Amino acid sequence: MSEQPETPNEHELIAERKAKLARFREAGIEPFPHEFAGVVQSEAVRENHQGLEPGTETNVTYRVAGRLAGRRGHGKAAFLDVVDRSGKMQVHARADLLGEESFELLTSLDLGDLVGIDGDAFVTKRGELSLAASGWTLLAKSLRPPPDKHHGLADVETRYRHRELDLIANEAARDLFILRSKVIALVRRWLDDRGFIEVETPVLQPIYGGALARPFTTHHNALDREFYLRIATELYLKRLIVGGLEKVYELGKDFRNEGISHKHNPEFTMIEWYEAYADYNKVMDDVESLVSWLADEIGYAGDLNFSAPWPRIPLSDAIREQTGLDILELRDREALATAMVEKGFHHEPPTDSWPQLVDELLSKHVEPKLKHPTFITDYPVELSPFAKGHRSKPGLVERFEVFAEGMEFGNAFSELNDPEVQRERFEEQARFAAEGDEETQPFDEAFLQALEHGMPPTGGLGIGIDRLVMLLSGRHGIREVVLFPAMRD
RNA sequence: GGGUCCUUAGCUCAACUGGUAGAGCAUCGGGCUUUUAACCCGACGGACAGGGUUCGAGUCCCUGAGGACCCA
Numbered sequence: 055m056s057e058q059p060e061t062p063n064e065h066e067l068i069a070e071r072k073a074k075l076a077r078f079r080e081a082g083i084e085p086f087p088h089e090f091a092g093v094v095q096s097e098a099v100r101e102n103h104q105g106l107e108p109g110t111e112t113n114v115t116y117r118v119a120g121r122l123a124g125r126r127g128h129g130k131a132a133f134l135d136v137v138d139r140s141g142k143m144q145v146h147a148r149a150d151l152l153g154e155e156s157f158e159l160l161t162s163l164d165l166g167d168l169v170g171i172d173g174d175a176f177v178t179k180r181g182e183l184s185l186a187a188s189g190w191t192l193l194a195k196s197l198r199p200p201p202d203k204h205h206g207l208a209d210v211e212t213r214y215r216h217r218e219l220d221l222i223a224n225e226a227a228r229d230l231f232i233l234r235s236k237v238i239a240l241v242r243r244w245l246d247d248r249g250f251i252e253v254e255t256p257v258l259q260p261i262y263g264g265a266l267a268r269p270f271t272t273h274h275n276a277l278d279r280e281f282y283l284r285i286a287t288e289l290y291l292k293r294l295i296v297g298g299l300e301k302v303y304e305l306g307k308d309f310r311n312e313g314i315s316h317k318h319n320p321e322f323t324m325i326e327w328y329e330a331y332a333d334y335n336k337v338m339d340d341v342e343s344l345v346s347w348l349a350d351e352i353g354y355a356g357d358l359n360f361s362a363p364w365p366r367i368p369l370s371d372a373i374r375e376q377t378g379l380d381i382l383e384l385r386d387r388e389a390l391a392t393a394m395v396e397k398g399f400h401h402e403p404p405t406d407s408w409p410q411l412v413d414e415l416l417s418k419h420v421e422p423k424l425k426h427p428t429f430i431t432d433y434p435v436e437l438s439p440f441a442k443g444h445r446s447k448p449g450l451v452e453r454f455e456v457f458a459e460g461m462e463f464g465n466a467f468s469e470l471n472d473p474e475v476q477r478e479r480f481e482e483q484a485r486f487a488a489e490g491d492e493e494t495q496p497f498d499e500a501f502l503q504a505l506e507h508g509m510p511p512t513g514g515l516g517i518g519i520d521r522l523v524m525l526l527s528g529r530h531g532i533r534e535v536v537l538f539p540a541m542r543d
Numbered sequence: 544g545g546g547u548c549c550u551u552a553g554c555u556c557a558a559c560u561g562g563u564a565g566a567g568c569a570u571c572g573g574g575c576u577u578u579u580a581a582c583c584c585g586a587c588g589g590a591c592a593g594g595g596u597u598c599g600a601g602u603c604c605c606u607g608a609g610g611a612c613c614c615a
Contacts, residue, residue, distance in 0.1 A: 063588045064553055067570060109577090124579070131576035148576065165569070178577050202554035202568060204580045209554090211610050223554085313544095316612090542609065 064199075071164055071197045078192060081159060085195040090170045093119045097140035103175050103183055111176040116185060118143050119170040119193060121222060122163050124203055132161045133184075136171055139228065144184040145171050151188060160187070165203060166196035166222070210533075217537050233352060234523045234535060240351050241325055241519070242305065244344050250301040250327060255290035257283060257307070263501065264288030264440070266493040267310040270320075283309035286516065287326045288440065292469060293504040295328050295512050303327035305519070316531040317461055320540050323519035332513030333468040334452045338366060338429055341456055341464060341515065345427065349526060356528045358458055359426045366429040366454070369416065376419040381412055381434070385449070407486075409436035424457040439479040439495045441467035456517075458525050466515035473505035 060068065078085050099116050106112075123142065124135030130149040135142050149157040163169060170193050173185030201207035201223035213220040213227070220227040242252065260279070262269040264286030272281050287304045294302045305325040312318060329336070342362040349360040370382045377397060384390040387408040394411065395403050399418075404411060412434055420430065431454040432444055441451035452468035470476050480497045487494040523535040533539035 061552080061589080063570090066588075067553055070570065126578050126581050127575080128578065128581085129575040131578090133578050133581080135579075144579070146577070150576080176577095178579090180577070180579075182577090182579070184577085199553040199569065204568065205555040207554075208556095209550095209610090211550090212554095214610095 067199045068197055071195070071199075074162065074164060075195045075197070077162075078159070078195065081155075083159065083192055085192055087191065087193060090117075090119055090191060090193055092117045093170065095140040096120070096136070096138050096143035099143060099175060099185070100141070100183055103177070106177045106183065108177050108179050108181040111186075112174055114175050115172060115188070116175060117170060117172050118185065120168070121196075121200075122165055122167045122169050123200075125161065125163075125165065127161060130157070132157075134160075134163075134169075134171075134187075136169060139232075141225075143171075144178075144182050145173060145187050146176075146178070146184050147187045147190075151186065152190075156190070160190050163192070164196055164199075166198070166200035167192065168194040168196070211541075214533050214539050215541055230527055230529070230535065231537060233527055236352060237348060237523055237526060238305065238323075238519065240348055241344070244347065245303050245327060248301070250303045250329075251299060253291070253294060253299070253302050253304055254306070255284075255287050255294075255304055259284050259290075261496050261498050261500075263495055263498050265308075265310075266439075266495060268312060268492055270309045270311050285310050287324070288514065288516070289498055289501045291326055291328050292509060292512065292514065293501065295330055295469075296504045296507055296509045300330040301328070314540055316533070317521060317524075319520065319532050319536050322532070322536075324516050325519055326514065326516040328469070328512055328514040330510040330512050333511065334431075334454055334466055334513055337466045337513040337515050338364075338431075338454060338456075341429075341466070341517070342427070345522070348522075352526060354526055358525060364427045364429055364456075366431055368432045369412075369420075369430050369434075370432070372420045372430055373412070373415045376423060377415055379415065381415070382449075387411070407436075407489075407491075409434055413437060421457055421462065422460040424460060427456060427458045429454045429456050435479075436482075438467065439483055440470050440476075442470045442472075443475070459530075461521060461524075462518075463521040463525065464515060464517040466513065469509070469512040469514045471505060471509040471511060473502055476505055477502055 075085050094116055096118050099118065102114070103112065118136060118138065120136040120138035120143070122134060123137040126133040132147045134145040134147055136145055147157060147160050152160065170191040171185055171187050172189040173187040175183060176186055177183050201219055207213055207219050207223040221231070246252070258272070258274070258281040260281060262282035262285050265288070267285045269282040269285050272283065273279070274281050285308055287306070287308070291302055291304060303325060306323065307321050308324045309321050311320065314320065342364045346360045346362045354360065370380065374380050379390070379393050379397065381390065384393050390408055390411050391403045394400055406414065416430070432447055432450045433441070433453045435441070435443065435449060435451050438451045438453045441453040444450040444452050454466055455462050456464040470479070480495065480502070483495040484497060520532050520535050524530065524532065527535060529535050
């Protein structure tokens with residue numbers, strides 16, 4: 055699909071554009087100039103002339119630039135639509151103002167060409183703020199036909215594979231990715247304002263860690279050894295807490311070698327933060343504070359209720375409410391598996407481990423029901439190798455995940471800082487791996503040594519930025535909110 | 544990994560049970576000095592790839608590619 059050879063018709067359309075390119079050169083016009091100084095955004099023009107009556111003319115001259123998106127010819131005059139990042143600006147081209155030759159060349163531009171316009175602002179009879187062109191500059195010739203000027207680009211495959219076309223054709227796509235950028239900037243501002251510092255830890259890691267997932271592997275030639283693309287930043291960030299940086303965050307890409315789905319892309323953007331002397335309750339306060347603030351700042355108008363406080367439900371309660379099963383009573387594999395068969399969840403007793411069964415109950419029976427933002431708290435220790443044991447509930451850890459729209463978008467703990475317990479957790483993970491679990495946590499001696507120097511009590515969190523943007527923008531697939539999502543070749 | 548569905552012109556979409564593949568936009572030619580999915584006249588242009596069944600396949604069958612949705 056992506057690199058098909060040109061069809062005959064497409065070739066003709068391109069040939070016509072190339073011929074036009076040659077014509078411009080013959081007319082002494084450079085089709086690919088080096089710069090175009092003094093451009094203002096169309097939005098600024100609109101802001102300066104709000105509320106003018108139809109028919110009003112001004113002598114205020116502007117220079118705008120953008121892509122030619124529409125043309126309505128009227129003989130010796132024409133209306134052109136020029137689109138920049140902030141929106142559309144209509145241009146009125148008149149042969150009597152521009153001169154015959156300049157007018158003919160301007161109106162012979164192809165849709166999709168990049169053009170700069172100088173002109174005075176005025177308002178048409180129909181009330182549209184426009185520029186009366188007094189001059190124009192070809193800024194770059196487009197050699198391929200753009201998507202439909204009215205319907206935009208609808209084919210989702212093309213929108214993902216050629217995002218530039220999506221951005222050219224669909225204002226909603228432009229708005230979405232501007233929104234995404236804003237969300238990321240706001241997250242940084244929120245943390246910066248609270249004394250966090252942004253840090254950068256290795257993407258290429260000799261041992262991967264911090265999550266239960268399969269990594270991508272790569273090879274360093276000079277060192278002649280394998281490296282992993284990080285699946286999380288957690289362990290390095292906690293080493294920085296050991297080092298006394300107290301409040302740190304990192305916002306960047308993680309990589310997980312797993313399936314692709316509407317909520318999984320193999321590379322995705324994560325923010326993790328760690329705060330010394332905090333626990334998971336503090337982190338919950340912060341998450342609902344941050345996200346409800348984000349929703350306000352971007353003017354969220356969907357049907358999710360982001361207002362704090364959000365419900366905080368222990369995992370065992372949530373599972374009991376949805377399934378009638380008490381995982382705290384059914385504490386061994388056989389008992390839980392039998393009960394799940396009795397409930398009709400399986401025809402045959404499942405062979406999964408106890409934590410896998412709990413995870414299944416959570417993901418199949420609880421997660422889909424959580425529409426509005428909700429914290430699920432206090433997980434079994436087996437599922438959480440880096441979380442500290444619960445201060446009052448044996449067998450559980452102080453961990454929460456946060457959900458909305460039936461999707462997890464954040465995960466946090468009171469961080470485990472007892473190096474001896476952490477060592478036991480790694481050993482347990484090694485046993486799971488030996489039993490065939492492919493998503494286990496490899497033993498990280500450097501991290502353990504860091505803990506042995508002493509890490510203060512710490513609250514830590516990871517939030518999936520892509521998923522957060524999905525929630526805040528009302529999109530239902532991660533590919534919608536990632537500029538260039540992973541696709542098959 | 545399993546199931547269902549989709550792929551028609553540069554773009555957006557049509558075509559009853561198998562019977563010569565259509566429209567709008569774009570493009571090209573002509574007309575038009577306040578239109579905005581401008582308008583009017585004319586023209587160009589096409590079946591995801593490869594097989595098969597059939598007198599005849601966009602339509603039925605098989606294989607492959609890509610995508611969407613659901614399940615695991």
